[in-house]
Amino acid sequence: MFSSRFMPCGACGESLDRTALRVHECAPERLADYEMFGLRHEVAQLEAEVRRYLATAAGRFETWLAARHVRRGA
Ligand SMILES: [Zn+2]
Numbered sequence: 001m002f003s004s005r006f007m008p009c010g011a012c013g014e015s016l017d018r019t020a021l022r023v024h025e026c027a028p029e030r031l032a033d034y035e036m037f038g039l040r041h042e043v044a045q046l047e048a049e050v051r052r053y054l055a056t057a058a059g060r061f062e063t064w065l066a067a068r069h070v071r072r073g074a
Contacts, residue, residue, distance in 0.1 A: 013037075 006015045012026040013034040036043070053059040 005018055007018050008014065009016050009024060009026060011034070012031045014024070014026070014030060016024050054063055
């Protein structure tokens with residue numbers, strides 16, 4: 001059975017040498033990228049839901065209210 005010397009880190013996805021003695025520490029920016037990558041379906045779904053909401057009467061009202069708020073410069 002083939003077993004790779006390298007294993008992706010479960011938290012950040014970086015390829016890690018399993019024989020290395022050094023303890024791996026996730027780079028924060030890499031961690032964030034990897035999390036966003038893992039969440040891309042949820043993010044896409046959320047965007048679709050927001051768009052669907054904005055198409056409703058309540059959503060259109062809130063859009064109008066927000067625009068009015070911005071124009072007032074408050
Ligand atoms: Zn990591």
